[in-house]
Amino acid sequence: MDQVPGSPQEPQDARGDDGLPGCYRHPDRPSGIRCTRCNRPICPECMVSASVGFQCPDCVRGGSGTGHSPRATAPRTLAGGTVAADRRLITKILLGLNAAVFVAVLATGGPTSPLPDRLDLLGLAFDPARYQLVGVAEGEWYRLLTAMFLHQQVAHIAFNMLSLWWLGPPLEAALGRLRFTALYLLSGLGGSALSYLLAAQNQPSLGASGAIFGLLGATAVLMRRLNYDMKPVLILLALNLGFTFLWPHIAWQAHVGGLIVGAAVAFGMVHAPRDRRNAVHVATCAVAVLAIAAVVWVRTLQLVG
Structure with a gap:
């Protein structure tokens, strides 16, 4: 040509x-x-x-x-965001937050310190004398967010942060800082919500894996939008899902919840009509927030009842 x-x-x-x-x-x-x-x-x-x-x-x-x-x-970026000089800034900030919380946990005594017990995702816990509502079921909804920044082992945070560094910058460049931040947080909250809904009543969970799976789902959506070859990301997604369900002690609910929310939010962001893009983006995020809140509300009613 x-x-x-x-x-x-x-x-x-x-x-x-x-x-x-x-x-x-x-x-x-x-x-x-x-x-x-x-x-x-x-x-x-x-x-x-x-x-x-x-x-x-x-x-x-x-x-x-x-x-x-x-x-x-x-x-403007692909999704209509402002093009920034440093297109990895939010990714770096998220890496720093996760690392800072991990160091804080180690400094206060490691995974057995009081810090994870106050910030991880927990529904109904067992008390030797009686069942006692604690955590999200008692109204501590902040745990849905703080659990995303806790990691129990070095290997756990290393895998999540390497994945964030690999997946984050291209999405941040394509979506813009604000939209990328919303995608990450909503994906993590979606993973926390599904984990809260389906996990055992007294089973705590933590980690950024839900948000990472959200970024993976968003990457697949973005690649499809740009007509890229889908085979590499589909193979990566299949491997991660296989690892999720075959490896013990992994909160598969958080992975699946983050994947669903991340893909849905990204779809709304990259396929919104140009003339009403901002309105569609706000509506997409609002629907995701309402869906997450509904899941948490239903589960809390089950536990309280």
Whole structure:
């Protein structure tokens, strides 16, 4: 196919095994999306939402030349968020929060210290003298959130944080900081809610795995939206789900809950119509919050009753 007159030439080695050209800034990333102005292939990290299609960062910096206002030509991510200079900032903050909480637990005595007992996800606990409502069932809903940042072992936090560092930056670049933060937190809350609903009454649980599975589901949705090859992410998802159900002492409920919520929220974010994108994003997150609250409310009624 002929090059568009005046457009830069693609790297000669930028075509992958699947026939898709590589991003002109990241040749190792095959992409089926091209800049609407210069026709160069661009990956999710380089996409800037335009009035029609997507543009590359170079064309955005060069200006449209159409007389649009600065607001109309402001760089936007795939989902309509503001393009940030550091597209890994939220990922780094989440990594820092998880690491800080893990160090705080170790400093106060490790997994047997009072800190995990006050912050993990717990429904109805057994007291030697009587059954006593504690945790979420007693109204401590904050446990749905704080349990996401607790890890019991070094291997546990290492696996989750490596997954966050791998999955987080591409999603943060494609969604923008605010939407990525909402995706992560809602995924984690969804995992906590399903764990609270289905796990044993006196079984505590903790970890960021629900949020990580949400990011994995969101990655699959994003790749499908961009017409990428789905085989790698589907294989990764199958392996993680197999590990979830075959390995003992894993809260599979949190993994499945996070996966469902993460995929659903991401779908609403990347498929929203351009002319009412913000409204659809707010509605998507609101529905997710209401669904999580409903699950927690139903389970609490079961325990109290």
